[in-house]
Amino acid sequence: MKILVTGTAGFIGSHLAIRLLERGDEVVGLDNINDYYDQNVKYGRLERAGLNIDDIKKDEGTSSNNSKFKIQNSKLFTNYRFVKMNLEDKDAMFKLFEDEKFDAVCNLAAQAGVRYSLTNPDAYMDSNIIGFMNILECCRHNDVKNLSYASSSSVYGLNEELPFSTEHNVDHPISLYAASKKSNELMAHTYSHLFDISTTGLRFFTVYGPWGRPDMALFLFTKAALEGNNIDVFNNGDMLRDFTYIDDIVEGVIRVIDNPAKKDESWNGKTGRVSTSSAPYKIYNIGNNAPVKLMDFITAIENKLGKTIKKNFLPIQAGDVPATFADVNDLVEDLDYKPETLIQDGIDNFVDWYLEFFGY
DSSP: OEEEEEOTTSHHHHHHHHHHHHTTOEEEEEEOOOSSSOHHHHHHHHHHTTOOHHHHHHGGGOOOTTSOOOEEEOSSOTTEEEEEOOTTOHHHHHHHHHHHOOSEEEEOOOOOOTTHHHHOHHHHIIIIIIHHHHHHHHHHHTTOOEEEEEEEGGGGTTOOOSSBOTTSOOOOOSSHHHHHHHHHHHHHHHHHHHHOOEEEEEEEOOEESTTOOTTSHHHHHHHHHHHTOOEEEGGGGOOEEOOEEHHHHHHHHHHHHHSOOOOOTTOOTTTOOTTOOSSSEEEEEESOSSOEEHHHHHHHHHHHHTSOOOEEEOOOOTTOOSBOOBOOHHHHHHHOOOOOOOHHHHHHHHHHHHHHHTTO
């Protein structure tokens, strides 16, 4: 297939692009390479896929207001090209879709982060709402019938019933980030219903692994440990997270791309399931289905590094939930897949990457 993967300078998108390329798909990657976190990590991910970073940096000042953009070719994968672009740039997005004629789109580009949304709400409206609207409109007007997109476990909000099921009510988000992801699911359903576009939302649960995000706990904890600094442990360490290894996430995404959502012929407005529809629409959880205590997660880092990390115990932060736990029954039943990487194995792989990337 010819697939547009947005967010390919990001954590999940960079891994997904390489997996798709290795199996023979043609991939166009898209990212705006913003400065939400260390851009060197983002450029490193792109370089890993054979892109010339100097060429991309030279194009950073190129205006896309009149649909001018330059696509970069990978030197490692002949079937990979990259374009630096904002999702909210409607004219440029439409030009890209018209030129490339994609078979499928996987939208992983978004403004991430729960805590950042408390102080920078506009960024979430621009990328996660306006940007996603442009994705939907581009699919609609260019006959792209296979759309998968990143949602988040954050949509479960005030829900306290564990494990989190895609059949649970998610109408009480506690961060603007979560609200934007729930909005994506609603917008996608509308386009599935009106325009027969297969849309599949993926609620990711605390993704970790090599090339991970510098704003996430594993990155922050490892950096602090190596520098001899204290780490902040929120909710006094009384947290459960369904940490999910990056390779497991990517395998789930690929299975979704290969199996676009179908109409649930038995669905009706009275008794129909929340996660399906009479339209070609589906929601999946992708999580490890095995939540880990935060303190055990920290211990696994200490085990790998062979040192004790100094800790500041603090109250829970606004927008955080005390526990996440993914029900993945639909993933197993529909796609014959369940994440299974053990937490210590995943952390060991991350730390090995971190030490190499940062030259320890």
